[in-house]
Amino acid sequence: MRIRAFQGLVPQPAVASEVACVPYDVVNTTEAAALAAGKPRSLLHVDRAEIDLPAKTDPYSAEVYAKANENFLKLQRDGVLGREAGPSLYVYQQQMGSHRQRGLVAVCNVEDYDAELIKKHEKTRKDKEDDRTRLIDTLGANTGPVFLTYRDEAEVTALVNAKTQEKPLHDFTAPDGIQHTVWRIAGGEEWIKAFGKVPVTYIADGHHRAASAARVARLRRERNPKHTGLEDYNWFLCVLFPASELKILPYNRIVLDLNGHTPAAFLAQVKEKFGLTENAAPTPTAIGDVSMYLGGKWYGLKCRADANADPVSRLDVSVLQDKLLAPLLGIDDPRTSKRVDFVGGIRGTAELTKRVDADGGVAFSMYPTTVAQLMEIADAGQIMPPKSTWFEPKLRSGFFVHTF
Numbered sequence: 469m470r471i472r473a474f475q476g477l478v479p480q481p482a483v484a485s486e487v488a489c490v491p492y493d494v495v496n497t498t499e500a501a502a503l504a505a506g507k508p509r510s511l512l513h514v515d516r517a518e519i520d521l522p523a524k525t526d527p528y529s530a531e532v533y534a535k536a537n538e539n540f541l542k543l544q545r546d547g548v549l550g551r552e553a554g555p556s557l558y559v560y561q562q563q564m565g566s567h568r569q570r571g572l573v574a575v576c577n578v579e580d581y582d583a584e585l586i587k588k589h590e591k592t593r594k595d596k597e598d599d600r601t602r603l604i605d606t607l608g609a610n611t612g613p614v615f616l617t618y619r620d621e622a623e624v625t626a627l628v629n630a631k632t633q634e635k636p637l638h639d640f641t642a643p644d645g646i647q648h649t650v651w652r653i654a655g656g657e658e659w660i661k662a663f664g665k666v667p668v669t670y671i672a673d674g675h676h677r678a679a680s681a682a683r684v685a686r687l688r689r690e691r692n693p694k695h696t697g698l699e700d701y702n703w704f705l706c707v708l709f710p711a712s713e714l715k716i717l718p719y720n721r722i723v724l725d726l727n728g729h730t731p732a733a734f735l736a737q738v739k740e741k742f743g744l745t746e747n748a749a750p751t752p753t754a755i756g757d758v759s760m761y762l763g764g765k766w767y768g769l770k771c772r773a774d775a776n777a778d779p780v781s782r783l784d785v786s787v788l789q790d791k792l793l794a795p796l797l798g799i800d801d802p803r804t805s806k807r808v809d810f811v812g813g814i815r816g817t818a819e820l821t822k823r824v825d826a827d828g829g830v831a832f833s834m835y836p837t838t839v840a841q842l843m844e845i846a847d848a849g850q851i852m853p854p855k856s857t858w859f860e861p862k863l864r865s866g867f868f869v870h871t872f
Contacts, residue, residue, distance in 0.1 A: 469576070469580060469585055469586075469618075469663065469664070469666050469667065469668060469669055470576065470577045470580055470664075471557075471572070471574035471575065471576055471659075471660055471663050471706075471708070472555075472574060472575050472576075472577075472660065472703060473555035473556050473557050473574065473575075473653075473655060473656045473660070474555055474556070474574070474575045474700070474703065474705075474870050475551065475552050475553075475554060475555045475556070476551075476552055476556070476705075476868050476869050476870045476871060477544065477549040477550065477551055477552075477609075477868075477869040477871060478549065478550065478552055478867065478868055478869070479509075479548060479549055479550075479638075479866060479867065480547065480548065480550060481637060481638055483509050483548055484638040484640065484650075484866075484867065485638075485640040485642070486507055486509040486510060487509050487510065487511055487543075487548060487549070487866040487867075488511070488638075488642075488648065488864040488865065488866040488867055489503065489504070489510045489511045489512045489515065489864060489865055489866055490503065490512075490862060490864065490865075491515075491612055491862050491863065491864075491865055492512075492515040492516055492612060492865070493596070493676070494862060495516070497516065497518055497519060497527060500512050500515075500516040500519050501516075501519040504516075504519055509543065509548050510866075511543075511611060511865050511866035513536075513539040513543075514536050514539050514540045514543070514607070514611055515536070515603075515611055515612060515865060517532050517533070517535040517536035517539055518532045518535075520535055520539065521535055527599070528595070528598070528599055528602075533602055533603055533606045534606075536603060536606065536607065537606050537607055540607050540609070540611075549869060554654060554655070555654075555655060555656070556652050556653060556654055556655070556656065557572060557573060557574050557652075557653040557656035557659055557660075558572070558573035558637075558650055558651060558652055558653060558867070558868060559571070559572060559573070559628055559631050559632060559650070559651040559653065560572075560573050560648070560649075560650050560707055560863070560867065561632060561647075561648070561649040561650075561651075562646055562647065562648055562649075562861045562863075563646065563647040563649070564645070564646045564647075564715075564860065564861045565645075567715050567861075568713065569709055569713040569714060569715065569861075570628050570632065570709070570710075570713060571615075571707035571708055571709040571863075572624065572628070572659065572663065572707070572708045572709075573613065573650075573705075573706070573707050573708075573867075573868055574656075574659075574660075574663075574706060574708065575610075575703035575704060575705055575706065575870055576614075576616070576669075576703065576704060576706045576708075577702060577703055578681060578682045578685040578702055578703070578704060579697075579702070581678055581681075581682050581704075582682060584668075584849075585667075585668050585669070586616065586668070586669050586670075586671060586678065587668055587669070587670045587671065587843075587846035587847065588671050588675060588678075588846060588851075589670070589671065589842055589845050589846040589850070589851060589852045590671070590675045590851060590852060591675075591851055592675050592676050592679045593676070596676045597676050597679050597680055597683070600676050600677055600680035601680040601683045601684055601687075603680075604680055604681060604684045605684045605687060605688075607871075608701075608871055608872055609869050609870060609871040609872070610677070610681060610704050610705035610869065610870040611865055611866070611869050612674070612677055612705070612863075612865040613674070613677075613705045613706055613707045613863055613865070613868070614671060614673075614674035614677045614678045614681070614704065614705065614706045614707075615671070615672045615673035615674050615706075615707060615709070615859065615863055616669040616670065616671060616672060616674075616706050616707065616708045616709070617669065617670050617672045617708070617709050617710070617711050617714055617839060617842075617843075618666045618668070618669045618670065618708055618709075618710060618711065619666070619710075619711055619843070620710040620711060620712050621662065621663070621665050621666050621710070623662040623665065624659070624662050624663055624665075624666070624710070625710060627658065627659055627662060631651050631653065632649075632651060634651060636649045636650055636651050637650045637651060637652045638650040638867065642864070646861045648864055648867070650867055663708070666708075669706075669708060670842060670843055670846050671846075672709070672714065672839075672842070672857075672859050673859050673862075673863075677704075678704065681704035681705075682704075684701060685701050685702050685704075688701040688872075689701075699872065700870070700871070700872030701872040703870065703872070704870065705868065705869070705870040707863055711839045711840075711843070714839050714859065715859070715860060715861075716836045716837055716838065716839060716842075716857050716858065716859055717812065717813030717814055717836055717858040717859075717860050718813040718833065718834040718835060718836045718837075718858065719785070719810055719811070719812060719813065719834065719837075719855040719856060719857065719858050720810070720811045720812075720813060720817070720820055720831065720832060720833050720834055721785075721788070721793070721808060721809070721810060721811075721831065721832040721834070721855075722808070722809045722810075722811060722820060722823055722824065722829060722830070722831045722832075723793065723797050723799060723807060723808050723829050723830050723831075723832075724807050724808070724809065724827065724828070724829045725807060725828065725829050726797065726829065726830060727796065727797045727798040729796070731762060731763050734762070734796065734830070735762070735767075737796055738760070738767075738769065738792065738796070741791060741792065741796075742758075742769040742770050742771060742791075742792070743769065743770045744767050744768070744769065745767065745768040746765065746767060747765070747766065748760075748766045748767055748768030749766070749768075750766050750817035750820075750821075750833055751817055751833060752768075752833060752834065752835040753835070754835060755784060755835055755838070756770060756771055756772045756773070756784060756787075756835070757769070757770065757771070757784075757835055758770075758771045758784060758788060758832055758833065758834060758835070759817075759832070759833040760830060760831070760832055760833075761817075761820050761821055761824050761830065761831040761832075761833070762824070762830045762831075764825065769792075771784050771787040771788050771791070771792075772787070773786070773787050778848065778850065779841065779844045779845045779848050779850060780845055780848075780850045780851070780852065780853065782841075783837060783841060783845075783852070783853065783856060784834055784835055784837070785834060785837070785853050785855070785856050786853055788832060788834070789802060789853065793808070797830075802853070802854055802855070803854050809823075810854075810855040811823075811831075812858040812860075813834075813836065813858050813860075814858065814860050817833050820833060836857075836858075837852075837856050837857050842857065
C-alpha cells in the first residue's frame with residue numbers, strides 16, 4: 469500500500485462547519501436541496517449541483533456538471549476553499565455518542581486499486597459510476613473521500629494517539645449530533661513510512677468514488693502523451709480507519725406481504741425451519757440470531773449457516789435470503805424485487821414495528837455484519853449481498869479536496 473500527502477483545498481476554519489456536508493449518495497435531490505438551503509458555502513452545491521438548477525433537471529445532464537464546476541470555482545474565488553501551504557496528511561475523528569473512530573486522510577494510488585491492494589466487496593452501478601467519473605473529470609478534483617479500513621497497525625495507532633492530544637484545526641458538532649474533529653499533519657513522512665507496513669486496505673464505503681477515480685486516471689493517461697505515472701490524477705482521496713474502531717450497523721429487511729400465506733401458516737413453516745421463540749428482543753445479540761416482527765410480536769430465529777460454506781453464504785443476510793426470503797416469501801432477487809425494503813440500522817427497530825403495524829408484512833432485525841466478515845469476503849475475491857452493511861457515522865465531504 470502506498471499513501472501520499474497532498475497539497476489540497478481546505479475550508480477556512482471559521483466556515484468549515486458550513487462547507488462540510490453529508491456524502492452525495494445518502495440524500496436524494498430534494499433532501500440535498502433542503503440541507504443546502506440558505507447555506508451557499510455547502511459543498512452540496514458542487515457534489516449535487518442539480519439543486520441550483522430548475523426543478524426536474526436531469527441530474528446527469530451536461531448542465532449539472534458545468535454548474536458544479538462553476539460553484540467549485542466560486543468557492544475558491546471567494547476564499548471559502550483555500551490551497552494548503554504544502555503537502556499534508558490529516559487525522560479525521562468522528563464521535564457519535566460513545567463511539568469514536570479516527571482515520572488518516574491521505575491520497576492512495578489508483579494502481580493499488582487496480583492491483584487489488586485496495587480490496588472491494590461490492591459491485592458498482594454503471595449510471596452512478598458514470599456520474600462520479602464525469603464530475604471528478606470535470607472538476608479535476610476528488611471532493612468526497614473513499615472510506616477505507618485496514619487491520620490495525622500499532623505504529624500508526626501510536627502516531628494517531630499522540631496527534632489527537634494537540635489542538636485541532638477543525639472541531640464542531642453537526643446538526644445530526646456527530647462531532648467532527650480534524651488535525652493537520654505537515655509533510656507526514658513519518659506517517660507514510662509507518663503506513664507502509666500495512667499490506668492491504670479494504671473499501672468500507674465509497675466503491676463508486678474509488679472506481680470513478682480509477683476511470684478518470686485512465687482517461688487522463690490516454691489524453692496525456694507525456695504521462696509518467698507521477699501525475700496527481702494517479703492518486704485519489706481516502707480516509708483510512710483501523711478496523712478495531714469501526715462501527716457497522718445492521719441492514720434490516722421488511723417484506724411487504726406474506727406471499728399468500730396466512731400468518732399462522734407462515735409462522736408454522738418458519739418454526740419448522742429455524743425454530744421459533746416468542747417475545748424475543750427486537751435486537752439480536754449474536755451472529756446467527758435474527759429477530760422477526762409479525763402481527764405485533766417479536767420472534768427469535770436461529771439462522772445458523774453451514775460451517776463449510778463460503779464466506780458469503782455464511783452471512784446472516786445470505787442464510788435468511790436463501791432459506792426464508794426466497795423459498796417462503798418469493799423474494800428471488802433482493803436487488804430487483806419491489807416487495808422487499810431495506811432499513812438502515814441507524815433508524816432502529818422502532819422503524820420496523822412502525823412500518824409493519826401500518827402496512828402489514830413482516831420485518832427482520834439483523835445482527836450486524838462484522839468487519840472481519842467483510843475482510844474475509846474481500847480476501848476471497850467475493851461480492852457481498854446487497855444491503856449487507858451500514859457504516860455509521862458517515863464521512864463528511866468538504867474538509868479536504870484533492871485536485872489534479
